[in-house]
Amino acid sequence: MSKRPGRRGKASKLPSKADIRKFVEESPTRVGRREIARAFNITGADRVALKKLLVDMREAGELGPRPARRGGAEEKGGLPSVTVLEVTGQDIDGELLAVPLRWRRRVPPPQIVIAGDARQTGQPVGVGDRVLARLSPAEDGYLATVMRRLSITDGARKILGVYQRVGRDGRVQPVEKGREEIAVAHEDAQGARSGELVLVTLESSGRGGGLRRGKVIDKLGSVADARAVSLIAIYEHGIPVEFSEAALEAAQSARPPELGARTDLREFPFVTIDPADARDHDDAVWAEADQNPDNPGGWVVYVAIADVACFVKPGSVLDREAHKRGNSTYFPDRVVPMLPEALSGGLCSLHEGEDRACMAVRMVFDAAGNKLRHKFIRSLIRSRASLTYAQVQAAEDGAPDAVTAPLYETVIAPLYGAYRALAKARDARHPLALDLPERRIQLDEDGHVASIAVARRLDAHQLIEEFMIAANVCAAEELERHHVPCMYRVHEEPALEKLESLREFLKSMGYELARGQLLTPEIFNRILAKAAETEHAHVINQVILRAQSQAHYSPENHGHFGLALPRYAHFTSPIRRYADILVHRGLIRACKFGDDGLPAAQDMAALKETGEQISAHERRSMAAERDSADRYLAAYLSDRVGAEFEGVISGVTRFGLFVSLDETGADGLVPIASLGDDYYDHDEALHALVGRRTGKFYHLGDAVTVRLLEAVPVTGGLRFELLSVEATSRPQPVRQSPRGKQRVRAGKPKTKLPPRKSKKKARKR
Known part of the structure; x- marks a missing residue:
């Protein structure tokens, strides 16, 4: 993973257009003027000049919105047509940006722009709001039309976290992975004690680049309480509990x-x-x-x-x-x-x-x-x-x-x-x-x-x-x-993008998903039967599952592909x-x-x-x-930090490997920075990381031994160290860098690479 540019003191000049384009293209998430300014240490009056430069680049077609990254089969095929979004910020044009609520996939979320008329509706939408929105595909992601803003009781503008006393004041560590701490003044803590689960509202953004400030509005008991795990999930996802x-x-x-x-x-x-x-x-x-x-x-x-x-x-x-x-x-x-x-x-x-x-x-x-x-x-x-x-x-x-x-x-x-x-x-x-x-x-x-x-x-x-x-x-x-109108349970056949990704991966494992035939569940079943009782069985089942469309409810009948009905x-x-x-x-x-x-x-x-x-x-x-299961598993494993486990590589991304443990089924991350002093290419077709210098090859489905380095029950996060790999049989990777390969690395780069988001952000699942 490339490092950010070093702090150089006061910036004397703006970055070149080429540097900006490279930064935007290399960033794992969508970026705006604020992220660019922070990355290149642009402060004061230079930010005004940066804004003008970015507007000029946009008008000249030199800086379009960053296309959604292409990842593995898990992300292809898109989002459901209606989903809950969280408004997270604005781009350089002032358009509101959003992400799917509680994004849990192993790739960055796609770009979602809120339709411009959202602020003129009876329910104006702002940063921090949660909305139910209808999505329509756009050239570089999605355009979201707000159906309704979710009320405060649905969880809008509230953040759940664990309060810790720091001196006279306090801080709240959100339970959601990847969120930064929130500063809480003594007078805004409502008497919260260290280790208590609290709900906070954001009062302001951080001053001078510091922590955001918040106010405790509710105390929910100790995070150490056994029932806190499900309570966190209930509040985090805004599930209604109380009946009128x-x-x-x-x-x-x-x-x-x-x-x-x-x-x-x-x-x-x-x-x-x-x-x-x-x-x-x-x-x-x-x-x-x-x-x-x-x-x-x-x-x-x-x-x-x-x-x-x-x-x-x-x-x-x-x-x-x-x-x-x-x-x-x-x-x-x-x-x-x-x-x-x-x-x-x-x-x-x-x-x-x-x-x-x-x-x-x-x-x-x-x-x-x-x-x-x-x-x-x-x-x-x-x-x-x-x-x-x-x-x-x-x-x-x-x-x-x-x-x-x-x-x-x-x-x-x-x-x-x-x-x-x-x-x-x-x-x-x-x-x-x-x-x-x-x-x-x-x-x-x-x-x-x-x-x-x-x-x-x-x-x-x-x-x-x-x-x-x-x-x-x-x-x-x-x-x-x-x-009579019927609310059908609809399960459509896999999207073409998912099928193509699945076809490439199956080919790399020695299985064929032929083109040009009428797609039926029986075709998948033949592949599953061929893989049964082999070392590939579990991973083949997993990738075929990930390729499927998500079932949903609709008064329009499109059949049920999975049940062949x-x-x-x-x-x-x-x-x-x-x-x-x-x-x-x-x-x-x-x-x-x-x-x-x-x-x-x-x-x-x-x-x-x-x-x-x-x-x-x-x-x-x-x-x-x-999420509740993840937290229970992290709590279960928290007293076994340092222990070794057998598992299998269940996901491959440009920022690391996800490993599923044989014993419990728990999933955790092996960060790419821990894989050794080498550069790694992310081969999307093979679902693999390939070392450029050493030729090391980490492939979806490989059996591994890992050491548990960290278990965080409050977020459900697990971090592993890779000890050994037992490779499954598969074709050797092509050593050149074909189109679609993402070059990533572990260890110190030989040449300076464009700045990226922080590792903490990259680890978000």
Whole structure:
């Protein structure tokens, strides 16, 4: 990494245009006049001259906005069309610049310019604000049209950090990686103590290049508290936690619906099958062999889903609260529910032995698992048992317990019989078959990490998964048949840019992704099957996953690529997903089940905007859950600094290597400066760093041994030292510097290079 120009005392002249262009082009992030002035030590009146020089260069076409850097497959394909942004500053023309909120990718964020009319709206936007914006591609990044500014309660202008007393005053270290400390005067600390989590608002920028100043507005308890990890994620990502008094009262006063016009299914032996630590129970299942002689070997499957729509009416206070959240958010120590506990854990949850309102679907399958017909039923059910995946699997494997033994012949065995039929249809469909084991963080009684376990994938999990997928398909088909708007779950095929990057990498590993063929999940599955049981298996699964588009919600159907389905909707989890409530309302309207369905005058434009918003909320929750896991892992490893670990290179960037540890799955950075006295080229096609002088070669997927140098629980950051590399088999790199290679280095340069951003900034993930 190149160093900044040395401080030379008072600048006597401006840098040349060539120096400025080189600095802008080499910078890992977008820069403006302030960054250029700081890099070349331009002060006082010379800054005015610099501004004029930059304007002249822009008008002459000598200084366009810096194009977004091309990196690995992870960044190609762009951002979602609607996302949450944080306004971070201005460029030399005064245009507002933004970055995706909580950028966590291993490359610098793309350039995003806020549309110029944002300040003239009813909600003027400024630096530090967070906005929900619609993005449109521009020549050098994105143009963002602000849909709405997020309120103070959504987290705008607030920064979460850890307070430390420094003399009479204090400082706050933000929990977000890469942010600088904030100075807090004694009178603005609100009595905060060292080690307390605090929320601060920025009062001013740093004076004379010093720290920014802030004011403590809330104290959230000690950072050492076990529950602080999820609390940090909740506040950092602006996830709504508290329900309004009106919403709590509405949930508390709700009463179970009577049978009325519902179909009575309480005599059917439904069971719920969930993880042992499940907080809510959305779905119950039952199956039997089809008695119709025209369908030999066929099955009848019932899937009953909590009828949340009967409690959450369109436009009600509960509806507004659910819409604001979009979904529940799950942490190892707590759940932030979409609905108040009286509903999510009470009236809507399908508890054993309790009468519950449901939206059920009866599906008939032939012996090969092909669906012959289906019918939706608004009903009442009574669950016979609340079972776990492990219980059900043990019963199928011949080791039933006291609960499952009497249920096996009449309930569990038919479920597996139906599952085996549906599995045949799934295999014939060839959905994407990634093999990426899920690690679960297990806490002790005090809320600290006890262990990191790889979750076992049982047939019982796949059984429920296949039944839910089938029910979701039925919901989409039913709404289409009745011409009722449907909130589809859309997963489009990979973008061409991602495919090209993936194709180049696979070729470097000896696998071929041919051009000119109709892209299907089966094509990826052939590559995955070829890589299975080889040293490449994990990395091939990872890069194929990274090449996929992100699933989202939309009233426009574009199919579900990963599941190899022409239409798909989410119907089976309305307790924790707002999209499912919308689908339930559509079914109520389509099947004429009542007057609490989707309004007949439902505006498609409004439905599209809702889809964009709940997609953004889903990404927000995923980021919060991921950051929480990072912090738990850093805390778990913090007392093992100095220990050695086996791992694999999981990411390659121009500023270093990311390594995933075999033992825990934790990710950390090996900074490029620690790799030795050599220059390194970042070969994007091979996902590798290549030493120019020594020929050292660090490649995505290489097995490595590292030493843990630093673990920072408050940010979730890990820093490693590379000890050894066991290279995987692959073609040798081409030694010349073709177009697309980024030259980077470790160690002292032989020639002076243009200045860059600081290492601290470069490490931001």
